[in-house]
Amino acid sequence: MATRIASDEAGPAVLLIFVDGIGLGPDSATNPFADAPSPALQGLLGGPLCLEQCQVGEQLVLRAIDATLGVEGLPQSATGQTTLFTGINAARHLARHVAAFPGPRLRSLIESHGVMKRAQRGGCRVVFANAFSSEYFELLEQRRRRPSVTVLSAWSAELELLGIDDLVEHRALSWDLCRDLLAKPLARPVPIIQASRAGEDLAGLASECELTVFETFLPDLAGHQRIEIGSREVVGRLDGLVAGLLRFLPDHITVVLTSDHGNFEEPWHKRHTRNPVPLLAFGPQAGRFGDIRCLTGIAPRILQTLGVP
Numbered sequence: 001m002a003t004r005i006a007s008d009e010a011g012p013a014v015l016l017i018f019v020d021g022i023g024l025g026p027d028s029a030t031n032p033f034a035d036a037p038s039p040a041l042q043g044l045l046g047g048p049l050c051l052e053q054c055q056v057g058e059q060l061v062l063r064a065i066d067a068t069l070g071v072e073g074l075p076q077s078a079t080g081q082t083t084l085f086t087g088i089n090a091a092r093h094l095a096r097h098v099a100a101f102p103g104p105r106l107r108s109l110i111e112s113h114g115v116m117k118r119a120q121r122g123g124c125r126v127v128f129a130n131a132f133s134s135e136y137f138e139l140l141e142q143r144r145r146r147p148s149v150t151v152l153s154a155w156s157a158e159l160e161l162l163g164i165d166d167l168v169e170h171r172a173l174s175w176d177l178c179r180d181l182l183a184k185p186l187a188r189p190v191p192i193i194q195a196s197r198a199g200e201d202l203a204g205l206a207s208e209c210e211l212t213v214f215e216t217f218l219p220d221l222a223g224h225q226r227i228e229i230g231s232r233e234v235v236g237r238l239d240g241l242v243a244g245l246l247r248f249l250p251d252h253i254t255v256v257l258t259s260d261h262g263n264f265e266e267p268w269h270k271r272h273t274r275n276p277v278p279l280l281a282f283g284p285q286a287g288r289f290g291d292i293r294c295l296t297g298i299a300p301r302i303l304q305t306l307g308v309p
């Protein structure tokens with residue numbers, strides 16, 4: 001972290017990176033996080049993003065936190081993400097895990113308790129860093145696609161979603177970091193970048209805000225085998241993102257990286273897992289995240305860190 005850019009007198013700021021579908025598994029040959037090279041993560045943690053590296057320090061935290069939410073069955077995205085982005089146990093609220101996209105009851109939790117909206121109401125500048133194509137908005141309009149928890153959270157805060165122009169100008173990120181998978185179905189060409197460049201772009205966006213949110217569902221899609229990408233490539237991209245952040249992120253910003261449920265860490269099947277998920281925090285306020293045990297703890301702690309009541 002010695003190379004991070006110094007910024008004078010900036011208040012606390014948080015960059016929340018939500019990585020869909022990564023559990024924190026053991027350091028074993030079957031776990032892609034242990035198997036694939038990840039120099040940035042390994043340099044940061046002293047080893048790969050695995051259970052054995054759990055640690056709590058003032059500027060660096062890795063914890064294995066519960067994503068099962070005390071509810072039987074495999075944890076799923078709609079309830080896990082709603083919990084992560086509101087601090088309310090959405091699986092308990094519905095008495096079951098709900099997959100994919102939130103329905104009316106989860107939407108109302110997001111509307112009333114969404115972390116982006118509360119941070120913004122508390123006076124923070126908030127940005128949702130993901131870029132969305134016009135094709136995506138058409139699908140939403142035609143009801144062929146439903147909005148995700150992050151999109152609903154951003155809408156409830158009345159944030160403008162960033163587009164492909166922003167992406168091309170390095171003022172937004174692609175969910176797949178390198179843009180190739182995002183670009184495939186698009187009518188217009190989009191230049192491909194390295195994942196570390198995406199980290200640099202994210203650092204630039206985060207430097208202008210108190211709360212920045214970025215979402216990647218690359219590992220979950222890979223874990224379900226819905227996209228053609230090797231697990232080493234997925235780890236390499238996540239590691240590249242971290243490398244770019246370590247190099248370019250201003251030093252007043254604390255990174256919080258977490259997930260909604262396991263999946264990718266067990267590549268021998270295509271289902272979610274009941275494994276704990278990583279809560280990785282690094283930066284000046286990281287120690288504040290050192291006692292969190294469950295997905296419910298993250299949104300409230302982010303708001304506390306930002307000084308939002």
Ligand SMILES: [Zn+2]
Pocket residue numbers: 021077220224263272
């Ligand atoms: Zn999934």
